[in-house]
Amino acid sequence: MARECEICGKGPQLGNQVTIRGKAKYLGGVGTKITGITRRQFRPNLQRVRVTTPKRQSKTMLVCTKCLKSGAVVKRVKAIPFRLPNQPKPAAGSPKAPATKVKAPAGKAKAAAK
Helix, strand or coil, X not given: CCCCCCCCCCCCEEEEEEEEEEECHHHCCCEEEEEEEEEEEEXXXXXXXXXXXXXXXXXXXXXXXXXXXXXXXCECCXXXXXXXXXXXXXXXXXXXXXXXXXXXXXXXXXXXXX
């Protein structure tokens, strides 16, 4: 059964499995030799994920990890995460508002001190 990503359509691809014997020259060996080549399949990393559809329905889909990482699919949220209640910001004229200091330029401050 050939399975593929339901978002991008990525499926299994064919390639070669190369069997190598020996030690590489740069590691001090006499070189590597190919002793066999056989056909193989490279399968995508598919994950079964519960996804929220645009109609607010949850659906199980087979999605590749590239689509998950890129944000092409949004996972279903079971519950809203805990949040602290929003605290009102203090008004500008209230005593709890932080006071802002205005610095005078350095040259004028020295001239006023003399």
